[in-house]
Amino acid sequence: MDAFTTHTGTVAPLRRSAVDTDQIIPAEYLKRITRTGFEDGLFVAWRTNEPDFVLNKPEFADASILVAGPDFGTGSSREHAVWALMDGGFRVVISSRFADIFKNNSTKAGLLTVVLPQAEVEALWAAAEADPTTQVTVDLVAKQITYGDTTVPFEADDYTRWRLLEGLDDVGLTERHLADVEAYEARRPAWLPTALPARPA
Amino acid sequence: MPKTLAEKVYDAHVVRSTPGEPDLLYIDLHLVHEVTSPQAFDGLRAAGRTVRRPDLTMATEDHNVPTLDILAPIADPVSRAQVEALRRNAAEFGIRLAPMGDRDQGIVHVIGPQLGLTQPGMTIVCGDSHTSTHGAFGALAFGIGTSEVEHVLATQTLPQYRPKQMAVTVEGELAPGVSAKDIILAVIAQIGTNGAAGHVIEYRGSAIEALSMEARMTICNMSIEAGARAGLIAPDRTTFEFLRGRPHAPEGAEWEAAVEHWSTLRTDEGAVFDTEVVLDASTLTPFVTWGTNPGQGLPISGRVPDPAEMADEGERRAAEQALAYMGLTPGTPLTEIEVDTVFLGSCTNGRIEDLRVAAEMLRGKKIDPGTRMLVVPGSVGVKNQAEAEGLDRVFVEAGAEWRGAGCSMCLGMNPDQLKPGERSASTSNRNFQGRQGKGGRTHLVSPSVAAATALTGRLTAPADLIGA
Numbered sequence: 001m002d003a004f005t006t007h008t009g010t011v012a013p014l015r016r017s018a019v020d021t022d023q024i025i026p027a028e029y030l031k032r033i034t035r036t037g038f039e040d041g042l043f044v045a046w047r048t049n050e051p052d053f054v055l056n057k058p059e060f061a062d063a064s065i066l067v068a069g070p071d072f073g074t075g076s077s078r079e080h081a082v083w084a085l086m087d088g089g090f091r092v093v094i095s096s097r098f099a100d101i102f103k104n105n106s107t108k109a110g111l112l113t114v115v116l117p118q119a120e121v122e123a124l125w126a127a128a129e130a131d132p133t134t135q136v137t138v139d140l141v142a143k144q145i146t147y148g149d150t151t152v153p154f155e156a157d158d159y160t161r162w163r164l165l166e167g168l169d170d171v172g173l174t175e176r177h178l179a180d181v182e183a184y185e186a187r188r189p190a191w192l193p194t195a196l197p198a199r200p201a
Numbered sequence: 202m203p204k205t206l207a208e209k210v211y212d213a214h215v216v217r218s219t220p221g222e223p224d225l226l227y228i229d230l231h232l233v234h235e236v237t238s239p240q241a242f243d244g245l246r247a248a249g250r251t252v253r254r255p256d257l258t259m260a261t262e263d264h265n266v267p268t269l270d271i272l273a274p275i276a277d278p279v280s281r282a283q284v285e286a287l288r289r290n291a292a293e294f295g296i297r298l299a300p301m302g303d304r305d306q307g308i309v310h311v312i313g314p315q316l317g318l319t320q321p322g323m324t325i326v327c328g329d330s331h332t333s334t335h336g337a338f339g340a341l342a343f344g345i346g347t348s349e350v351e352h353v354l355a356t357q358t359l360p361q362y363r364p365k366q367m368a369v370t371v372e373g374e375l376a377p378g379v380s381a382k383d384i385i386l387a388v389i390a391q392i393g394t395n396g397a398a399g400h401v402i403e404y405r406g407s408a409i410e411a412l413s414m415e416a417r418m419t420i421c422n423m424s425i426e427a428g429a430r431a432g433l434i435a436p437d438r439t440t441f442e443f444l445r446g447r448p449h450a451p452e453g454a455e456w457e458a459a460v461e462h463w464s465t466l467r468t469d470e471g472a473v474f475d476t477e478v479v480l481d482a483s484t485l486t487p488f489v490t491w492g493t494n495p496g497q498g499l500p501i502s503g504r505v506p507d508p509a510e511m512a513d514e515g516e517r518r519a520a521e522q523a524l525a526y527m528g529l530t531p532g533t534p535l536t537e538i539e540v541d542t543v544f545l546g547s548c549t550n551g552r553i554e555d556l557r558v559a560a561e562m563l564r565g566k567k568i569d570p571g572t573r574m575l576v577v578p579g580s581v582g583v584k585n586q587a588e589a590e591g592l593d594r595v596f597v598e599a600g601a602e603w604r605g606a607g608c609s610m611c612l613g614m615n616p617d618q619l620k621p622g623e624r625s626a627s628t629s630n631r632n633f634q635g636r637q638g639k640g641g642r643t644h645l646v647s648p649s650v651a652a653a654t655a656l657t658g659r660l661t662a663p664a665d666l667i668g669a
Contacts, residue, residue, distance in 0.1 A: 016522070017515045018394050018494050022633040027614045031265065031279040033239035033286050035347075045635050069515060071395035074428060074494070075633060076612075077330040078237065079346035099395055100430050101330060101344055108348035159222050170348070171248070174356045177217050177225060181253075181358055184216045184227050191451040191459040192229055193318050195259040195297045199448040201304065201316075201582070 001110045003167030007091045008137040009064030011128035017069035024081040038084035059132035065092045073102025082109045203469035207401040210341040223360035229323040233260040235287040237328030241351035242290040254357045255295040266607035307580020307606045310334040310548040317447025321436035321463040333424040336433035337417035343431040367400040368474040371408040373483035378663035381416035382647035385423040386488035394496035395428030402432040408482035414443040415554035426495040435467045490645040492523035507531035542625040543574040543655040547611040550628035551579025555648040560592040562652035563599040569658030574601035577609040626654040
């Protein structure tokens with residue numbers, strides 16, 4: 001995973017609530033077995049059917065910070081949604097509330113999700129719409145967002161922040177504790193099922 | 202200190218707990234399907250890792266599976282390549298796979314319980330948000346992303362933060378024609394599509410205790426549609442009787458030991474929930490969705506809502522966008538909405554009891570000639586059982602299509618899809634834009650509303666058919 005420390009870019013104001021992962025990337029794109037190259041599926045239905053969709057506007061085409069309405073990333077657990085956003089050039093998503101699995105997937109893949117109060121989301125929307133070239137800096141070290149004269153602090157739990165700052169992979173971290181895993185396995189009850197060997201119906 | 206059921210299961214699986222870090226949880230069963238696993242297996246190979254516990258891992262093919270010509274190679278080369286990747290990975294890493302054509306094949310959340318691999322008190326994960334289904338057995342079961350799939354394959358554990366606890370209490374008796382699906386659609390409409398974010402939901406109360414295992418699975422299945430991390434129900438005699446004699450259920454002395462342990466899996470008196478929601482089952486009526494998220498639902502006797510009457514600006518804008526997509530006019534009675542397709546199936550409502558309920562309503566009748574009805578059993582096991590009971594003939598004689606097992610029209614990954622502008626009544630779990638095919642419009646319903654709708658060609662409550 002790439003480390004995330006600080007990022008400066010422009011904002012795409014996505015004035016929609018409850019954006020589900022089927023909208024971020026539809027199921028037909030999930031047939032691929034690669035981990036990259038999903039940018040063609042990113043918001044494809046809205047990009048195709050809605051000329052006014054924010055990412056169809058040239059002034060927002062190069063945005064790298066997506067600012068969305070509440071409940072972003074609901075629905076399917078597809079991590080492809082995170083990959084598609086990153087393949088589409090986004091490094092940060094800001095919303096007043098995320099769906100749990102999406103938020104979790106983001107931290108695994110190096111996409112920063114930032115929770116801000118809805119009023120701060122509205123302020124970012126207004127700033128980006130007034131001037132799409134507004135440069136916004138998201139600083140995970142200082143846990144703050146700055147643009148123009150505005151500075152907005154945000155919360156980030158220390159552990160997730162550390163992992164993102166260092167670009168650490170969870171599997172490697174867990175492998176340091178294999179002795180604990182083995183000890184746990186030794187005390188699992190005997191009746192717990194195993195899929196192997198297969199038993200006949 | 203008194204604990205909730207979910208806390209008991211969580212605490213029993215903590216491998217390691219250190220302040221300032223997520224807990225490391227042991228995973229008792231990892232279910233795998235073709236869509237969210239190939240990149241995880243690639244990650245293992247790239248790092249030279251193996252699957253730590255192939256014996257606690259079970260794979261099947263479901264999302265891409267065509268429900269016609271199930272024994273022929275998949276025509277779509279991209280789908281075929283994905284299924285073939287799973288077959289190679291299962292063989293290479295020594296994982297049991299139920300491929301297309303196998304008697305154990307089916308939707309991943311149908312086969313776990315069917316095989317008896319899903320048991321009370323377990324932790325169960327799958328790269329699929331509807332893993333919450335298994336919570337019906339009193340398991341802590343949740344969906345994960347592909348990076349986490351790789352983590353579980355490699356270590357049989359997951360770093361987790363302790364969830365918040367929500368109680369959804371449903372007391373009273375359901376009226377005839379009202380089902381588990383209506384309970385969960387009503388819950389989601391009440392708390393919203395992400396209203397349970399950060400929480401595990403425990404469903405409790407006399408109306409929940411009265412439900413069959415199939416009905417409990419329907420409820421837990423859609424916990425994610427309320428934004429919950431998981432949903433579960435305390436195991437009881439209904440649970441034990443469902444499991445007894447299943448292929449992977451314990452036997453003999455182990456069965457006795459297991460039942461003794463399972464009987465302790467209840468929320469303690471005095472345990473504290475962070476959030477509580479209460480519903481009266483006796484006031485519930487069949488529910489349908491009118492919009493493009495599962496929280497946009499109403500009793501079927503209602504009318505398409507008017508966004509102009511919504512006070513909250515975000516809610517109003519979402520409703521306007523939904524109605525534009527759905528092609529609906531505010532004020533239209535929901536029972537006047539005509540559908541092209543009825544889909545009976547999915548991990549929400551593709552089990553034997555769902556098929557029985559619909560078949561009883563269709564027996565000796567003909568569906569509306571302008572309506573197509575797909576009946577898709579959730580697994581080969583369900584299909585075989587239904588055929589042994591003659592349900593397939595009931596559906597076919599009524600004019601419905603009887604298909605092979607798979608995810609089918611729940612999501613647009615296989616040939617069963619809506620065409621642009623087509624409208625369905627669907628027993629699945631998501632009415633998102635394009636979910637059942639590009640431009641398709643979905644109304645979520647229960648199996649009995651699906652059957653009633655197939656008979657009339659418009660959204661119909663079962664009670665309205667009496668005397669018709």
